[in-house]
Amino acid sequence: MKLRSTTPVSVSLVSRASLVAMSVLLAGSGVFGLASHVLARDYNAEIQAKQKEVDSYNSEASRLGQMADNLQSELDKINGQIAAIQAQIADSQTKINNLNEQIKKNEASIKQNRKAMGRILADLYVDDQISPLEMLASSNNISDYIDKQEQRSSLKSSLNDKIKEIKSLQKKLEENKKSVENTLRDQELQRNAMASKQSEKAKLIADTKNDQNNYAALAQKRNAEVSKLREEQAAANRRAVGGGVSIPGGIPGGGGYPGAWANAPLDAYVDPWGLYTRECVSYVAWKIHSTGRYVPHFGGAGNANQWPSTAARHGIPSGSTPKVGSAAVMNIGYYGHVMYVESVNGDGTITVSDYNFAWDGLYRHYTRSASGLTYVYF
Structure with a gap:
């Protein structure tokens, strides 16, 4: 799930170590209710590394073919x-x-x-x-x-x-x-x-x-290994939702997202806020903008887990209380994931909509636990 800005951030050993440390702390405090090994494992880095190998092998195969x-x-x-x-x-x-x-x-x-x-x-x-x-x-x-x-x-x-x-x-x-x-x-x-x-x-x-x-x-x-990693990552993301809620299958072009973006390949365009299309960040930015609220240009800091700090620089507050219309940030994996809060329910759950939760660039609408998330109040 490439929840990224227009300028993808490289994964260094330091950032990996920080991610592992954060995962252990969060898991220990029970914030997500997610096993620590899921957060500690950087699927994106593994996928990127293997994809580089794929590109290298394909390049060499092409050279040898010529x-x-x-x-x-x-x-x-x-x-x-x-x-x-x-x-x-x-x-x-x-x-x-x-x-x-x-x-x-x-x-x-x-x-x-x-x-x-x-x-x-x-x-x-x-x-x-x-x-x-x-x-x-x-x-x-x-x-x-x-x-x-x-x-x-x-x-x-x-x-x-x-x-x-x-x-x-x-x-x-x-x-x-x-x-x-x-x-x-x-x-x-x-x-x-x-x-x-x-x-x-x-x-x-x-x-x-x-x-x-x-x-x-x-x-x-x-x-094949990349595909398997994506499946494992999608499964880990589904487990991260918590509350025993089942995540539905994705819908192509759902949620009213502009057809020019929804029908194009994943990451085919960069939207007006500097975010790749059909990613969760682009969908939520568009969703908030469609309600008449201001959404700043993220300027290379639009990964889902960067939203609270980026929004703060523009005077947009964040908190742990869910509100309708807010952006719900899940700090998982390297990029994180962001959802749009459609409703806040009396049983401690929220109904959200998002894109690309399972790394497929598709729309989803479902109910999940409201705990363990950071909410950005645009």
Whole structure:
């Protein structure tokens, strides 16, 4: 139940100690008829501490989620690079296969040319066994002799050219194959390196998401603990009413409280008196103001348990006698609680109305014991 002003007061160890001491004194004097352990326990401080943990865990989970998204983006890039390298490897392998096929064909061509060269060499050998005189004698004339000589020279030249061409082609094919094999080897090394990065990045993403889930689980656990504390605090507040009176369930927007505030989330606005809306303090301030009475601006000192001292600074008295229209202050917990006195009954009880008694921002109207309260007479 955040019964607070516009400037929440932090809970120090000193204030906690003071609260514990006050609780013991009040319980011993029987002012509230409430067990001392209820007053000594500062639910608000516990809730605030756990809520800070929740915020911290959620913040870390959000940061890790963003990190995981960034890592996934980097992994997607790596996957794209690996796919591109794999395509290059496939292209290089195709080139090697084509070169192997060309080398195979060239080897067949070399084999055929060797057979042809063998025949040419055989013919030249036979011709070499014939002397120039015999060749001249076997020629029809000088011109025929010259033609035979030129033919022999042409065959030798053609043979030398063919040998050079085959050797050049073979050398070029081998060089091309070696070059492509080197390229393929480099590409495979690059792919393996990228695959290693891919594996590392994927593991980092998995670890980051696991940490994110752990922090989210911690936040969920703390939220459950906060809910349990709120339930315990609400139960303690109900016990603090005394007189064995049962506190009814809350009503959304009840008591005539302005709809703009009543229908908005708890603490959504600050009212004209510097108080958070849908809190007990805001409702009672509005209730008193609606009857035409003056309500000062609380200026950061509007917690319910601060009302008597804040009102005194504006000349507004307080006392222990209940009066219709007064503000009934219950000094419980860190902030306290304030109610509007609707009627004073003859059996020592009062009928009150309030907001947010059970930390739910809702309106209630009920009868309770008049004792143990401080009344502020606006």
